[in-house]
Amino acid sequence: MPYTVQHEEADSKGAFFINRDASRVAEMTYSRTNATMIIIDHTEVDDSLRGEGAGRQLLNALVAWARETHTKVLPLCPFAKAQFAKDASLRDVLS
Numbered sequence: 001m002p003y004t005v006q007h008e009e010a011d012s013k014g015a016f017f018i019n020r021d022a023s024r025v026a027e028m029t030y031s032r033t034n035a036t037m038i039i040i041d042h043t044e045v046d047d048s049l050r051g052e053g054a055g056r057q058l059l060n061a062l063v064a065w066a067r068e069t070h071t072k073v074l075p076l077c078p079f080a081k082a083q084f085a086k087d088a089s090l091r092d093v094l095s
Contacts (some may be wrong), residue, residue, distance in 0.1 A: 001052050005061040006070065014038065016058045016065075017047070025049055028058040030073075033035045037095055042080040059083050059090070066093040 003018045009032070017027035025046040030038040032040050040062070045054045059080055072095035075081045082091050 003049075003054055003057055006074060007059055007061065018058070020048075020055055026054045026058060028055070028062060028077070030062070033074075036070060037074065038066070040073060040075045040077045040080040043077050055079055056083065063090050063093055066094045 003026070004071050005016055005017050008014060008093065012032040013029065014032065015027050015029045017058055025051055028040060028041045028068045032038050038091065043055055043058065062073070065071070066077045071093070073093045075084050084094060
């Protein structure tokens with residue numbers, strides 16, 4: 001099921017997230033190391049969205065943003081790391 005993925009960034013922290021009923025039900029967070037590189041540090045999806053591809057939608061949104069902004073990505077989060085390992089089409093944004 002497609003969800004609306006939103007993005008926020010303040011100072012050196014950022015997140016891609018999905019809201020439902022005014023609460024965050026999924027998020028992928030990152031830390032900015034410099035102007036052109038981020039580290040994905042955490043992905044969390046509420047049990048109500050499990051199996052619906054919400055985590056992958058967060059990653060797809062992050063990868064699209066990274067491409068647009070010429071940002072390199074270092075995935076330390078186990079979920080993101082596994083997705084990059086499985087899907088070579090995402091790897092152009094890796095640092």
